Amino acid sequence: MDLYTTVFEMIDMRSFSNLWFWIALAVAWSSASHWVLGVPYDLVLRAxxxxxxxxxxxxxxARIHVNRLLYIARVSGPWLVGIGFFLLTSLAMTGFVYGVEFSQALFLLGCPMSLVGVLSVHTAHLIHRERAQGEQLRKRLIRCRLYTQMIGVVSIFVTALWGMYQNLSLGVLG
Known part of the structure; x- marks a missing residue:
C-alpha cells in the first residue's frame, strides 16, 4: 500500500460519512462561540x-480586537467580500450542481461562518460607535455570542440533515 492510498483512506473525500468532518464542524462552531470578536468568553464571564x-x-x-477587525474591514473588506463570494459560489456550484460531496461539506461549513464574520464586523462597528465599555460592552459581546450560537445550531442541524440524506442516498445507490 503506498502513501497516497493510505492518506486518502484516512481522509475520505466523502465528507458526510467521515468522522473527521464532524469533528472539524464541532471544533469550528465551538471556537466560533468561545472567541467572540477575538475575546475569550470566559473573560467576559470573569469580568x-x-x-x-x-x-x-x-x-x-475588546478595544484591540475591535480596532483590528475594523481596520481589516476598511482596508481589505471589498476584496474579502469578493473573494468570499467567489469561493462560496464555486463551492455551491461544484457541490450542489456537480455533486461533489467535499464541496458541499465545505459550503455548509463556510456559508454560515461567513454570516458569523458579517455579524462580528457589525458588532465591532456598534462597539466602536458607542465606545462601549463595562456592562454595555459585555452585553454586546454576549448578544454576539448568542447570535453566533443560533447560527451554529441551525447550521449544524441543516448540515446533519443534508449529511444523513447524502449517506442514505449513497447507501441506496452505492
Missing part, C-alpha cells in the same frame, strides 16, 4: 463576576 482587573482586561482586549 462580569469579578470586575476590577478582569473588567479592565476585557475592555482593553
Amino acid at each position: 462580569r463576576r469579578v470586575g476590577g482587573p478582569a473588567a479592565q482586561d476585557l475592555d482593553d482586549l
Whole structure:
C-alpha cells in the first residue's frame, strides 16, 4: 500500500460519512462561540463576576480586537467580500450542481461562518460607535455570542440533515 492510498483512506473525500468532518464542524462552531470578536468568553464571564482587573482586561482586549477587525474591514473588506463570494459560489456550484460531496461539506461549513464574520464586523462597528465599555460592552459581546450560537445550531442541524440524506442516498445507490 503506498502513501497516497493510505492518506486518502484516512481522509475520505466523502465528507458526510467521515468522522473527521464532524469533528472539524464541532471544533469550528465551538471556537466560533468561545472567541467572540477575538475575546475569550470566559473573560467576559470573569469580568462580569469579578470586575476590577478582569473588567479592565476585557475592555482593553475588546478595544484591540475591535480596532483590528475594523481596520481589516476598511482596508481589505471589498476584496474579502469578493473573494468570499467567489469561493462560496464555486463551492455551491461544484457541490450542489456537480455533486461533489467535499464541496458541499465545505459550503455548509463556510456559508454560515461567513454570516458569523458579517455579524462580528457589525458588532465591532456598534462597539466602536458607542465606545462601549463595562456592562454595555459585555452585553454586546454576549448578544454576539448568542447570535453566533443560533447560527451554529441551525447550521449544524441543516448540515446533519443534508449529511444523513447524502449517506442514505449513497447507501441506496452505492
